Amino acid sequence: MNKNITALYNIAQKQTRKIIGLMSGTSLDGLDIALCAISGAGENTAVKILEFETINYSEDIKTEIRKVFAQKTIDFQHLALLNEWIGILHASMINESLAKWNIQASEVELIASHGQTVLHAPKFLHQQEKFPNATLQIGDGDHIAVKTGIITLSDFRQKHVAAGGEGAPLAVYGDYLLFSKKGENRIMLNMGGIANFTYLPASLNAEEVFVTDTGTANTLIDIFTKQFFPEKSYDKDAEIAQRGIVNQILLSELKNDAFFTKSFPKTIGQELFNKSFVDLALSKTKLENISAPDLLATLTRxxxxxxxxxxxxxxxxxxxxxxxxxxxMSGGGTNNPLLVKWLKELLPFEFQKSDDLGILSDAKEAVLFAVLANETVAGGHYNFGTNKGIPSVTMGKISFPD
Ligand SMILES: Nc1ncnc2c1ncn2[C@@H]1O[C@H](COP(=O)(O)OP(=O)(O)OP(=O)(O)O)[C@@H](O)[C@H]1O
Ligand SMILES: CC(=O)N[C@H]1[C@@H]2OC[C@@H](O2)[C@@H](O)[C@@H]1O[C@H](C)C(=O)O
Incomplete structure (x- = not known):
């Protein structure tokens, strides 16, 4: 038997596995690396975050990814080069973190790598009848396995598409296993580039679980902050938006997009929520000269x-x-005081952070991918029934280091 299969078999039987979860989201801010100790599987899963850090992407990395990110027409060779390069970069970031944490690669059982999303095109967006939902994450897992020496699971979204989903949101699987609580109706809201949430019913009935993207969270705010203030990559603490007034005409034009009236569940990315999306609305409403504070207040609203x-x-x-x-709440948007203030005004709920459930808000998505890998290796008994958009499958391709 291949020694890697034996190793995997032994890992699957362990009580506790050390798994590194990786997330590099649509904000292109960097790579989140969460070293987790995961015990059990399925509804008995328990996670402890042992170490966590975000390694920021350099301007060079961001520039190279932006050349293909959410674009319809690209330099095809560049995409192929990036696929290898990002795999190598992520591997060296992991090695750097392990050295910093004084942990040997041999102490870590698995890596769960999300990869970098470069295109997300569900059917309603591409509208080509003969083609299925499509999504593409790059940064090949083989590079990570070979360069770290750790068995790596990657490319989680393809199985979701193959089984009838849109390839997202995947947070629901981990949310359900880690955060469901009998007697409490929970909304796990993540506000990254795009916002999504999982509804966890108090009944624990998996068929009632619900997940969807809602649209832009920080994406448009980030793009227009950069446009007005090239030295800033986001509107820190909503400093600019807080000085503005929401323009209701522009707001209703932006909300007029078909995405917002499409039925739930749905998923989306910067293929729709990009600079042109806002530019078109500005030109339709003749508000091209709107001030930065008013535009950012409107986008935050x-x-x-x-x-x-x-x-x-x-x-x-x-x-x-x-x-x-x-x-x-989790994700970078949790730190935007204006966004959070308005959410609290619009929703008469009790608001907390995922930190209050023992998982650091910034680390949550990386942890959820570690949980997906844990399920693929040691669990796999999901049953979301006929639940729309949540196929009952395990996900991730397995790369051996040698
Ligand atoms: N102090 C802050 N004030 C305002 N916004 C903030 C603050 N800190 C972070 N953010 C926002 O959070 C964003 C990063 O969020 P996060 O890292 O959760 O996104 P992501 O994981 O890349 O996205 P996604 O989950 O959509 O893939 C930043 O780009 C910024 O807009
Ligand atoms: C295709 C893709 O990368 N989508 C991301 C993005 O960021 C938030 C939202 O859009 C969500 O659908 C998804 O990520 C999280 C981790 C998810 O799949 O649950």
């Missing part, structure tokens, strides 16, 4: 209202009184 409306829809459908829900 767009995020708040569309997140709130999506959550209200799910709450209404659940038939449970609105006051019986709790929201647990």
């Amino acid at each position: 767009l995020s708040a209202e569309t997140i709130a409306e999506a959550i209200q829809f799910v709450v209404k459908n659940s038939g449970t009184p609105i006051e019986e829900f709790k929201v647990y």
Whole structure:
């Protein structure tokens, strides 16, 4: 037998596995690296974050990714080169973190690598009948396995598409296993580039679990902060937006997009929520000369209202009184005081952070991918029934180091 199969077999039987979860999100800010100790599997999964850090992408890395990111027409060779290069970069970032934490590669059982999303094109976006939902993450897992010496699971989204999903959101699997609580209706809200949330019913019934993207969270705010202030990559603490006034005409034009009226669940990325999306609305409303504070206030309000409306829809459908829900926030948007203030005004819930459930908000997505890898190797008994958008499959391709 191949010694790697034996190793995997032994890893699957261990009580506790050390798994590194990696997430590099659509904000292109860097690579989140979470070293987790995961015990059990399925509903008995327990996670302890042993170490966590974000390694920021250099301007060079961001520039190279932006050449292909969410674009319809690209230099094909550049995509192929990036696929290898990002795999190598992520591997060296992991090695750097392990050295910093004084941990040997041999002490880590698995790596779970999300990769860098370069295109997300569900069918409703590409609208080509004969083609399925499509999504593409790069940074090949073989490079990570070979360069770290650790068995690596990667490319999680393809199985989801193969089984009928849109390839996202995948957070629901880990959210369900880690955060479901009998007697409490929970909304796990992540606000990264794009916002998504998982609804975890108090009944624990997997068929009632729900997950969807809601649209832009920080993506548009980041793009226009950079446009007005090239030295800034985001509107830190909403300093600029707080000085502005929401332009209602522009807001309703932005909310007029078909994405917001499309039925739930749905997923999206910068293929829709990009500079042209806002430029078109500015030109339609003849507001091209809007001030930076007013535009950023309006974009922040767009995020708040569309997140709130999506959550209200799910709450209404659940038939449970609105006051019986709790929201647990994660992702960079949690640090945007204006976005959070407006969400609290729009949704009469108790708001907390995923930190209050023992998982550091910034680390949550990386941890959730470690949990997906744990399921693929040691679990695999999901049963979301006929639940829309949540196929009951395990995900990830396995790369051996040699
Ligand atoms: N102090 C802050 N004030 C305002 N915004 C902030 C602050 N800190 C972080 N952010 C926002 O959070 C973003 C990063 O969020 P995060 O790392 O969760 O995104 P991501 O994981 O790349 O995205 P996704 O989950 O959509 O893939 C930044 O680009 C910024 O817009
Ligand atoms: C295709 C892709 O990378 N989508 C991301 C993105 O960022 C947030 C939202 O859009 C979500 O659908 C997804 O990530 C999280 C981790 C998910 O799959 O749950």
